[in-house]
Amino acid sequence: MLMAGCGDLGTEAGLRFAAAGHRVVGWRRSPEKLPAEIEGVAADLTSAELPAVPADTSAVVIAVAADSSTEAAYRAAYVDGLGNVLDALKRDAVRPRRVLFVSSTAVCGDAGGGWVDEDATPAPDGFSGRIILEAEELLRGHFEGTDTDTVVLRLGGIYGPGRTRLIDQVGSGSAVIPAEVRFTNRIHRDDAAAAIVHLCTMEATPHPVYLGVDSHPADMGEVLRFLAEELGLPCPPTASREPEGSAGQPSRGGNKRCSNKRLRGTGFEFSFPTYREGYRAILEGKGVRHP
Ligand SMILES: NC(=O)c1ccc[n+]([C@@H]2O[C@H](COP(=O)([O-])OP(=O)(O)OC[C@H]3O[C@@H](n4cnc5c(N)ncnc54)[C@H](OP(=O)(O)O)[C@@H]3O)[C@@H](O)[C@H]2O)c1
Known part of the structure; x- marks a missing residue:
């Protein structure tokens, strides 16, 4: 297995591949951060001079993230x-x-709070979604007509050990419940890693695209109220109006409810089917964030 871009998610998936008996090679600029189970190799994916690809590579996972929230950084990392x-x-x-x-x-865009699945035409409403969609198309086009299966896994907002932005906002009193109902599509880091391993190793030929989200798209207000209750804190205040987005990027990743039916249809089972189980595990201190 070759993990190209091997941070928190790539490392967790890599550890799971290794535990299942696979050789795992991780490409990143700081390979010394990787655990012993993953053979770290220094590689900058934005360079055309990448290291040799191990000849026994049966699956490649690209899990790189942009260094900053600019168009140039997104293009460099993803495309x-x-x-x-x-x-x-x-x-x-x-x-x-x-x-x-x-x-x-983010490639799906806004659906006015409606349901979205893999058959919906992508309509990204910001540069991040547009650039990531361009990368999806690059991948598909490259392997068209070959024996290699391509799989695109469109993840919702990843939360998990050490990824506690909402918990921190509620804890510090800076959380604000949006003025309007806004759905958030989330996935626990461990379920995202498990889905990567499952889709790379299952016998059946995968679909070209899967949505990687848990089973409960939730109103952001509901999530914030839940966290306040779990932390024994007062309910956060509600905003008087919706915030403006910045140039080229909407204020949030579009209001939609993403369905995980296709992913579950492969036999994949979630350890954290909703944010409630996932956040409770984090609040109990379970798991670590990989550097
Ligand atoms: N965060 C979210 O909520 C969210 C939502 C949907 C999808 N995703 C996707 O999830 C994926 C992985 O996220 P993550 O949580 O694992 O992020 P992460 O912890 O930031 O890991 C990304 C890794 O990419 C490596 N990297 C960045 N630029 C690189 C380059 N030029 N060459 C080689 N490696 C490079 C970094 O390692 P070095 O610095 O050592 O190079 C880093 O370890 C990304 O594809 C992201 O788009 C995230």
């Missing part, structure tokens, strides 16, 4: 980074059985 990995595979004549690209539900 250039993916393109360089694809070039390295071609250069070394390595033909994996599967290549999985970690994408985002």
Whole structure:
């Protein structure tokens, strides 16, 4: 297994591949941060000079993240980074059985609070979704007509050990409940990692696209009220109006409810089917964030 971009999510997936008996190689700029189970190799995906791809690579997972919230950083990480990995595979004549690209539900855009599945036409409303969608198309086009399965996993907002933005906001008293109902589509880091392993190793041929979200798209106000209750704190105040987005980027990732029916249809089972189980585990101190 080759993990191209191996941070919190890539490391957790890599550890799970290793526990299942696979050799795992992790490419990142600071490979010394990786645990012993993953063979770390220094690689900058934005460079055309990537290291040799191990000849026994049966699956590649691209789980790189942008260094900052700018168009240039997104393009460098997702489009250039993916393109360089694809070039390295071609250069070394390595033909994996599967290549999985970690994408985002940001490509789906806004649905006015309605349900969205993998068959909905993507309509990203910010540069991040547009650029990630471009990377999805690059991946599909590259392997069209070959024996390699391509899988795009569009993850919702990842939360997990050490990824406690909402808990911290509620704890510090800075959380504000949105003025209008706004759905948030979330997934616990461990379920996201487990889904990557499942989609890369299942016998059945995967669909080209899966939404990676838990089973309960929830109103953000509901999540914040739940966290306040769990922490024994007063309910956060409600905003008087919706915030403005910044240029080229909407204020939030679109109001929609993403369905995980296709992912569950593969036999995948969630350890944290809703934010409640997931946040309770975090509040109990379970798990660690990988550097
Ligand atoms: N955060 C969310 O809520 C969310 C939502 C949907 C989808 N996602 C997707 O989830 C994926 C992984 O997220 P994560 O939580 O694992 O992020 P993360 O912990 O920040 O890990 C990303 C890794 O990418 C590596 N990286 C960045 N630029 C690189 C480059 N030029 N060359 C090589 N490696 C590079 C970084 O390692 P080095 O610094 O050592 O290079 C880092 O370890 C991303 O694809 C992201 O788009 C995230």
